[in-house]
Each structure stands twice: as C-alpha cells, then as structure tokens.
Amino acid sequence: MLTLLTYPSAFGLFSASPFCVKSAFMLRQSGQAWRRSDMLDPRKMPHQKLPVLRTPERLVPDSDMIRTWLEQQGADFDKGLTDIQKAQSRTLVRTAEEHLYFHIVLDRWGNDEVWPILRETFFTGIPALIRKPVSSSIRKAVLKGINSQGIGRFSLPERLDRVERDLEAISAHLWQSPFLMGDQPTSADMSVGPMLAAMRATPVDTPLTQRIKQDTLLNSYVDRVEEALPLT
Ligand SMILES: N[C@@H](CCC(=O)N[C@@H](CS)C(=O)NCC(=O)O)C(=O)O
CATH class of the missing domain: 1.20.1050.10 (Glutathione S-transferase Yfyf (Class Pi); Chain A, domain 2)
Structure with a gap:
C-alpha cells in the first residue's frame, strides 16, 4: 500500500501544508490504495520537505513528482482537457x-x-x-x-x-x-x-x-x- 508522509491535520485542514493536501487529493483521485502517516520533522526526507510518497520501490518527494509518479501508474488528473x-x-x-x-x-x-x-x-x-x-x-x-x-x-x-x-x-x-x-x-x-x-x-x-x-x-x-x- 502507498503511504503519504504528511504533516498532521491542523486548522481544520487535512494538513497544514497545501502540498500535502494536494497529494492526498491526487492519491484519492488515482484510485490507488493509500494511507497517511503523519510526521512533524522532515529532515530525514529526500528534500527535507513534505509531502513524500512511500511506494514499494522508493520515496518520492515533492507533490509534483508524486503527481508524475501517479500518472506513470495510469492516473489522469486532467481527463478530457484540451x-x-x-x-x-x-x-x-x-x-x-x-x-x-x-x-x-x-x-x-x-x-x-x-x-x-x-x-x-x-x-x-x-x-x-x-x-x-x-x-x-x-x-x-x-x-x-x-x-x-x-x-x-x-x-x-x-x-x-x-x-x-x-x-x-x-x-x-x-x-x-x-x-x-x-x-x-x-x-x-x-x-x-x-x-x-x-x-x-x-x-x-x-x-x-x-x-x-x-x-x-x-x-x-x-x-x-x-x-x-x-x-x-
Ligand atoms: N515543491 C514542494 C514544496 C513542499 C513544501 O514546501 N513543503 C513545506 C511545507 S508546506 C515543508 O516541508 N517545509 C519544510 C522546510 O522547508 O524545512 C512540493 O510541491 O511538494
């Protein structure tokens, strides 16, 4: 199963980080099974930032790279757009x-x-x-x-x-x-x-x-x- 390493929810949001929320939206739309894992300290992450997606093969940092990874697995977030x-x-x-x-x-x-x-x-x-x-x-x-x-x-x-x-x-x-x-x-x-x-x-x-x-x-x-x- 995919794991989204994310900052915790705060201020009534899924996460205080809009990039973590974006990644969660994309995971949801991709139809893949995923879960969240909350962390507060990103220093051990590849870019020392969150979000990061843990896949069976590797850690994928950056919401844009998470998007690309999901698209490589078949997700299409812009279906029907010119x-x-x-x-x-x-x-x-x-x-x-x-x-x-x-x-x-x-x-x-x-x-x-x-x-x-x-x-x-x-x-x-x-x-x-x-x-x-x-x-x-x-x-x-x-x-x-x-x-x-x-x-x-x-x-x-x-x-x-x-x-x-x-x-x-x-x-x-x-x-x-x-x-x-x-x-x-x-x-x-x-x-x-x-x-x-x-x-x-x-x-x-x-x-x-x-x-x-x-x-x-x-x-x-x-x-x-x-x-x-x-x-x-
Ligand atoms: N380009 C990155 C930006 C991610 C980002 O800026 N994350 C912030 C939180 S919103 C972070 O982890 N900052 C920690 C730091 O810079 O030390 C993405 O799209 O994921």
Missing part, C-alpha cells in the same frame, strides 16, 4: 505554488499573533522546556528564506496587490464554471483549492483570511473542492 486547458492549468498551478504559497507562509510565520498558535501546533514534538528557543530559531530561518525569495521585501499593501491580481486570474476561470477547468475537479483544483483553503485557515483573522472569507465566489469554491474530493 492542450490549451492543460497549459492554462499548469500556469494556475505555478501561480498558486510558486507565488501565493509564499504569502501564506509570511502570513503565518511573520504575524506575532499567529506565532504562538503555530509554535504549539507545529513544534509539539520538541520538549516544552526548549520549544521556545528552538522554534524561534526555525521561525527566523523561515522568515530569512521569505526575504531571500523576495516576498518579504514588499510592504503589506504591495503584497496584497500582488495577491489580488492572482485571485482575479483564478476568479476569471470560476465565473465560467464550478471548477477551474470545467464541471469536474482537475489537477489545477487540486493545487489551487488547497492553497486558497490554507490562506483562509490561518488561525487569526488577517487581510488574507478575510480576502477569501468575504469573497463569495472563492469561499464557495474552496468548499466545493473539499466537498468534491473528501479525504476522510
């Missing part, structure tokens, strides 16, 4: 994973109100006595990474403007159909849906959580993806 739709799907996936994701990271890790909740959710494996100093140094490293990536250098209004433009692009698809590429969920929904769900689920109200919660189209879209691809 080449142009597949190309549009790819750009939406990259928009979510390589841009929106970093705004979520900053919203979670850079916010002093969210931080104590994060610390007690993500670092429960660390003994209480040393949890604060250890988790603080990890927090510093994450924020340094966001600064190197570039998102951390924008002001809040600039960040919100960047997010807004992506959300407009996503919404343009949803004015026309219940899912990004039509009437059924496809690979784009399995990436974008979890990303917007994560944006909405940050456990303190922020401009980003509010942005999704107050948008009828996007809010109902996130619910629709979760209902179409139940993970329990």
Whole structure:
C-alpha cells in the first residue's frame, strides 16, 4: 500500500501544508490504495520537505513528482482537457505554488499573533522546556528564506496587490464554471483549492483570511473542492 508522509491535520485542514493536501487529493483521485502517516520533522526526507510518497520501490518527494509518479501508474488528473486547458492549468498551478504559497507562509510565520498558535501546533514534538528557543530559531530561518525569495521585501499593501491580481486570474476561470477547468475537479483544483483553503485557515483573522472569507465566489469554491474530493 502507498503511504503519504504528511504533516498532521491542523486548522481544520487535512494538513497544514497545501502540498500535502494536494497529494492526498491526487492519491484519492488515482484510485490507488493509500494511507497517511503523519510526521512533524522532515529532515530525514529526500528534500527535507513534505509531502513524500512511500511506494514499494522508493520515496518520492515533492507533490509534483508524486503527481508524475501517479500518472506513470495510469492516473489522469486532467481527463478530457484540451492542450490549451492543460497549459492554462499548469500556469494556475505555478501561480498558486510558486507565488501565493509564499504569502501564506509570511502570513503565518511573520504575524506575532499567529506565532504562538503555530509554535504549539507545529513544534509539539520538541520538549516544552526548549520549544521556545528552538522554534524561534526555525521561525527566523523561515522568515530569512521569505526575504531571500523576495516576498518579504514588499510592504503589506504591495503584497496584497500582488495577491489580488492572482485571485482575479483564478476568479476569471470560476465565473465560467464550478471548477477551474470545467464541471469536474482537475489537477489545477487540486493545487489551487488547497492553497486558497490554507490562506483562509490561518488561525487569526488577517487581510488574507478575510480576502477569501468575504469573497463569495472563492469561499464557495474552496468548499466545493473539499466537498468534491473528501479525504476522510
Ligand atoms: N515543491 C514542494 C514544496 C513542499 C513544501 O514546501 N513543503 C513545506 C511545507 S508546506 C515543508 O516541508 N517545509 C519544510 C522546510 O522547508 O524545512 C512540493 O510541491 O511538494
């Protein structure tokens, strides 16, 4: 049986990591038998990140590589899509994973109100006595990474403007159909849906959580993806 090595559920989500949720959606849609195995420390994993799929032969890191592996076994997450739709799907996936994701990271890790909740959710494996100093140094490293990536250098209004433009692009698809590429969920929904769900689920109200919660189209879209691809 396949095993998805994933961060545990948090904030009402299958996992705090949208990439873990994406992989779970893909496993579900592939029809393969699978189970989850939760972990908090990814340092022994091939990319020191999660998700990772344990197959009978090897560990497959990275949600995109998990997708490719499942496709090699016969899964088709974009059944019936034209080449142009597949190309549009790819750009939406990259928009979510390589841009929106970093705004979520900053919203979670850079916010002093969210931080104590994060610390007690993500670092429960660390003994209480040393949890604060250890988790603080990890927090510093994450924020340094966001600064190197570039998102951390924008002001809040600039960040919100960047997010807004992506959300407009996503919404343009949803004015026309219940899912990004039509009437059924496809690979784009399995990436974008979890990303917007994560944006909405940050456990303190922020401009980003509010942005999704107050948008009828996007809010109902996130619910629709979760209902179409139940993970329990
Ligand atoms: N490109 C990877 C991204 C995975 C990823 O960024 N995972 C994060 C959690 S959302 C992680 O494990 N971070 C741990 C670290 O960077 O130390 C994928 O698609 O799976």
